Amino acid sequence: MIVKSEALTARGKRTRSALVQAGREAFEEQGFDAVRVDDVCARAGVSHGTFYTYFSGKEALFTEVTSAVMGEMFAANVVGSLAPGDPRARIEAANRLYLRAWAANSRMVRMLEQAAAGDDRFRALLLEVREVFVRRGADGLRRLQEQGLADPSLDPRLTAIMLGGMVEHFAHVWLDLGEQADEETAVALLTKLWARAIGLTPTSITEVAP
Amino acid sequence: MIVKSEALTARGKRTRSALVQAGREAFEEQGFDAVRVDDVCARAGVSHGTFYTYFSGKEALFTEVTSAVMGEMFAANVVGSLAPGDPRARIEAANRLYLRAWAANSRMVRMLEQAAAGDDRFRALLLEVREVFVRRGADGLRRLQEQGLADPSLDPRLTAIMLGGMVEHFAHVWLDLGEQADEETAVALLTKLWARAIGLTPTSITEVAP
Amino acid sequence: MIVKSEALTARGKRTRSALVQAGREAFEEQGFDAVRVDDVCARAGVSHGTFYTYFSGKEALFTEVTSAVMGEMFAANVVGSLAPGDPRARIEAANRLYLRAWAANSRMVRMLEQAAAGDDRFRALLLEVREVFVRRGADGLRRLQEQGLADPSLDPRLTAIMLGGMVEHFAHVWLDLGEQADEETAVALLTKLWARAIGLTPTSITEVAP
Amino acid sequence: MIVKSEALTARGKRTRSALVQAGREAFEEQGFDAVRVDDVCARAGVSHGTFYTYFSGKEALFTEVTSAVMGEMFAANVVGSLAPGDPRARIEAANRLYLRAWAANSRMVRMLEQAAAGDDRFRALLLEVREVFVRRGADGLRRLQEQGLADPSLDPRLTAIMLGGMVEHFAHVWLDLGEQADEETAVALLTKLWARAIGLTPTSITEVAP
DNA sequence: TATGAATGAGGGTTCATTCAT
DNA sequence: AATGAATGAACCCTCATTCAT
Numbered sequence: 001m002i003v004k005s006e007a008l009t010a011r012g013k014r015t016r017s018a019l020v021q022a023g024r025e026a027f028e029e030q031g032f033d034a035v036r037v038d039d040v041c042a043r044a045g046v047s048h049g050t051f052y053t054y055f056s057g058k059e060a061l062f063t064e065v066t067s068a069v070m071g072e073m074f075a076a077n078v079v080g081s082l083a084p085g086d087p088r089a090r091i092e093a094a095n096r097l098y099l100r101a102w103a104a105n106s107r108m109v110r111m112l113e114q115a116a117a118g119d120d121r122f123r124a125l126l127l128e129v130r131e132v133f134v135r136r137g138a139d140g141l142r143r144l145q146e147q148g149l150a151d152p153s154l155d156p157r158l159t160a161i162m163l164g165g166m167v168e169h170f171a172h173v174w175l176d177l178g179e180q181a182d183e184e185t186a187v188a189l190l191t192k193l194w195a196r197a198i199g200l201t202p203t204s205i206t207e208v209a210p
Numbered sequence: 211m212i213v214k215s216e217a218l219t220a221r222g223k224r225t226r227s228a229l230v231q232a233g234r235e236a237f238e239e240q241g242f243d244a245v246r247v248d249d250v251c252a253r254a255g256v257s258h259g260t261f262y263t264y265f266s267g268k269e270a271l272f273t274e275v276t277s278a279v280m281g282e283m284f285a286a287n288v289v290g291s292l293a294p295g296d297p298r299a300r301i302e303a304a305n306r307l308y309l310r311a312w313a314a315n316s317r318m319v320r321m322l323e324q325a326a327a328g329d330d331r332f333r334a335l336l337l338e339v340r341e342v343f344v345r346r347g348a349d350g351l352r353r354l355q356e357q358g359l360a361d362p363s364l365d366p367r368l369t370a371i372m373l374g375g376m377v378e379h380f381a382h383v384w385l386d387l388g389e390q391a392d393e394e395t396a397v398a399l400l401t402k403l404w405a406r407a408i409g410l411t412p413t414s415i416t417e418v419a420p
Numbered sequence: 421m422i423v424k425s426e427a428l429t430a431r432g433k434r435t436r437s438a439l440v441q442a443g444r445e446a447f448e449e450q451g452f453d454a455v456r457v458d459d460v461c462a463r464a465g466v467s468h469g470t471f472y473t474y475f476s477g478k479e480a481l482f483t484e485v486t487s488a489v490m491g492e493m494f495a496a497n498v499v500g501s502l503a504p505g506d507p508r509a510r511i512e513a514a515n516r517l518y519l520r521a522w523a524a525n526s527r528m529v530r531m532l533e534q535a536a537a538g539d540d541r542f543r544a545l546l547l548e549v550r551e552v553f554v555r556r557g558a559d560g561l562r563r564l565q566e567q568g569l570a571d572p573s574l575d576p577r578l579t580a581i582m583l584g585g586m587v588e589h590f591a592h593v594w595l596d597l598g599e600q601a602d603e604e605t606a607v608a609l610l611t612k613l614w615a616r617a618i619g620l621t622p623t624s625i626t627e628v629a630p
Numbered sequence: 631m632i633v634k635s636e637a638l639t640a641r642g643k644r645t646r647s648a649l650v651q652a653g654r655e656a657f658e659e660q661g662f663d664a665v666r667v668d669d670v671c672a673r674a675g676v677s678h679g680t681f682y683t684y685f686s687g688k689e690a691l692f693t694e695v696t697s698a699v700m701g702e703m704f705a706a707n708v709v710g711s712l713a714p715g716d717p718r719a720r721i722e723a724a725n726r727l728y729l730r731a732w733a734a735n736s737r738m739v740r741m742l743e744q745a746a747a748g749d750d751r752f753r754a755l756l757l758e759v760r761e762v763f764v765r766r767g768a769d770g771l772r773r774l775q776e777q778g779l780a781d782p783s784l785d786p787r788l789t790a791i792m793l794g795g796m797v798e799h800f801a802h803v804w805l806d807l808g809e810q811a812d813e814e815t816a817v818a819l820l821t822k823l824w825a826r827a828i829g830l831t832p833t834s835i836t837e838v839a840p
Numbered sequence: 841t842a843t844g845a846a847t848g849a850g851g852g853t854t855c856a857t858t859c860a861t
Numbered sequence: 862a863a864t865g866a867a868t869g870a871a872c873c874c875t876c877a878t879t880c881a882t
Contacts, residue, residue, distance in 0.1 A: 033243035047868050165379030197403040257843045453663035467864045589795030613827040
């Protein structure tokens with residue numbers, strides 16, 4: 001008797017999203033295996049019987065939570081694509097957004113990575129999200145190459161994976177492992193390294209924003 | 211009545227290392243939580259009871275295994291430091307060694323990352339290993355800066371973290387997530403990106419370091 | 421707030437009998453323990469809560485259903501008693517009716533047997549129904565004995581139990597366990613065995629019916 | 631880590647058979663569904679964890695118990711076939727043995743009937759046992775027919791099913807439903823009914839086999 | 841040393857029943 | 862009358878660990 005989001009009374013919707021929220025917090029704090037269904041229920045303030053009204057089990061909740069997080073990551077990426085300006089500014093904006101998306105979702109993505117090691121469905125979800133970021137990075141580089149602003153000999157996909165990985169990995173070290181750094185410094189350095197790595201030609205008069 | 215490596219009969223040593231080996235395989239394939247002590251014993255061809263002759267529990271075995279892996283990572287790093295040649299060649303050699311070290315230990319390091327999220331002792335071990343790599347990268351960069359071969363404005367530590375992360379993360383994407391690439395191409399590109407990112411001045415005549 | 425059959429709106433009556441019908445089907449297909457109240461409600465097209473408007477619980481529904489079935493068995497028996505004719509024809513008619521009553525109710529009677537093993541109320545109901553059949557059989561035999569048509573040394577009750585059991589059991593083997601046989605052959609053989617077993621004297625000129 | 635009968639230490643064998651014995655008692659008293667694994671463990675005097683050392687679950691225990699019971703039924707039948715003497719004496723001996731086999735196993739056979747309704751594996755086991763009895767009865771009748779001692783027009787299989795069913799069913803009514811009767815009377819009546827039903831010719835001089 | 845039987849805390853899940861709407 | 866969300870007792874099962882042999 002599992003109930004989906006649709007066709008729920010207001011009360012049901014409230015309970016369901018309380019469980020999703022509680023689940024997200026629990027997974028982030030403890031990891032998939034360490035989370036007990038009862039923990040989630042206690043956080044959400046419902047009995048454990050109620051849990052099974054909405055989800056078939058712990059894994060189903062996890063799927064729901066990760067999907068939501070991945071959705072946020074997608075959204076962050078879309079917003080980022082609106083950034084205008086000269087190439088360097090765009091790279092900087094992208095890096096900043098990327099770092100912030102990670103700041104919000106880092107733990108859950110790591111949980112997903114963990115889950116992906118043992119379950120192909122999670123693996124597929126992970127690869128799907130990753131692909132969006134890779135493609136966006138590769139497209140950006142290709143455009144610069146076409147405009148003669150970046151080294152045309154670089155393989156766009158592989159380069160995007162490597163430099164994107166640099167940002168993603170730094171976010172992890174920074175946020176999860178406690179490496180000290182402030183956002184401004186980090187974004188500036190990431191941008192400098194990225195720009196130079198692709199051989200970005202400084203547009204003759206690089207008027208920096210005031 | 212746990213027995214350490216020292217003071218063991220030959221038979222005891224054999225049993226113990228069979229358990230460590232079996233444990234490593236099991237952890238790599240299934241992850242810490244999914245591994246049951248029985249799995250390890252079955253792999254090692256030993257009865258359950260025997261396990262506790264050598265280890266106080268599953269966690270103790272994990273500690274032992276991760277320590278061994280970290281030791282291999284250290285060793286790889288040390289070997290890498292012997293590489294001679296011009297800066298570019300040294301960076302290339304380091305990247306190649308790094309990728310290979312990951313090829314051998316990627317899964318266990320990820321397990322350690324996972325364990326680090328919930329246990330401070332594992333966290334400390336992880337940070338310790340990471341520090342070795344970071345320091346080596348930072349030292350290398352500082353030397354180049356002193357020789358006037360790299361951009362002196364770069365923060366050595368932060369830059370080493372970022373570029374080292376690029377390599378580490380690529381190894382993960384390549385080996386664990388199945389991104390297609392051959393080692394030569396990957397090493398060449400990583401090296402090119404790394405070198406350009408730090409503003410490496412192409413040394414006209416490759417004077418080997420003293 | 422359980423509502424009985426009397427004093428119900430038309431709508432209420434419809435809902436109630438939908439539940440009884442759904443319950444009978446469910447019990448026949450799955451057995452008492454395997455049936456969940458939700459199954460019954462789903463079959464009846466009613467929400468869980470509504471069930472308890474009409475029945476105090478699963479057992480109450482079961483009681484209702486079995487009572488109905490037992491009623492049908494009684495009715496079958498009554499109809500059978502109207503059969504006229506010579507003794508052999510009456511025995512044949514009774515056997516045929518008995519087999520047919522089982523064809524319609526076999527599963528539910530078995531459920532009742534099952535329930536009777538653990539609950540004295542069901543046991544009493546079962547014995548009550550059985551008694552009707554036994555008594556009818558014993559009375560029939562006694563009449564034949566008084567008429568000098570059957571072996572007077574037979575204990576009427578015990579004989580009725582044994583020969584009646586033969587018919588009942590055959591019905592079970594035939595219908596529930598899938599033994600191949602057609603009704604005509606079965607009824608003829610049961611009648612022959614029964615008649616001979618009680619030492620039925622062939623009435624010299626048996627033709628009664630017009 | 632389920633352990634079969636073979637390859638067990640003496641202690642293991644003791645524990646295992648204690649569980650089987652406890653299981654049999656529990657199933658007989660309460661029926662499959664009502665039995666809790668913990669009940670069985672308590673009866674056997676072991677912790678519930680131990681149960682799973684020997685059986686994969688409740689159903690596996692039930693399979694084991696029913697197999698044992700069916701084995702006893704087989705054995706009873708084999709012993710019965712040794713009975714010598716004139717036809718009437720043989721029928722009487724068979725009926726007595728049959729009643730006694732039921733006295734010992736009645737409850738478990740009913741459990742099996744119950745289980746057979748929902749599980750084809752149990753159904754197959756039930757049919758297999760039943761077939762042995764049917765075949766034995768049919769063979770006996772056929773031999774009498776060939777010797778000119780019984781009505782040759784009777785279908786041996788169907789007749790055996792019906793008369794065998796009479797005995798089986800009486801056993802149930804007698805033992806499970808509490809119908810009052812003593813064994814001697816019951817066996818004598820069953821034998822008389824059976825013999826007359828098949829038209830057994832009284833052998834003038836009852837020569838017992840040497 | 842090695843064995844494997846025994847233990848029991850701990851966790852996931854089901855489902856009859858209650859109750860506010 | 863009907864609904865369906867919420868409850869929690871009751872069960873099944875796993876597995877790390879202990880211990881007698």
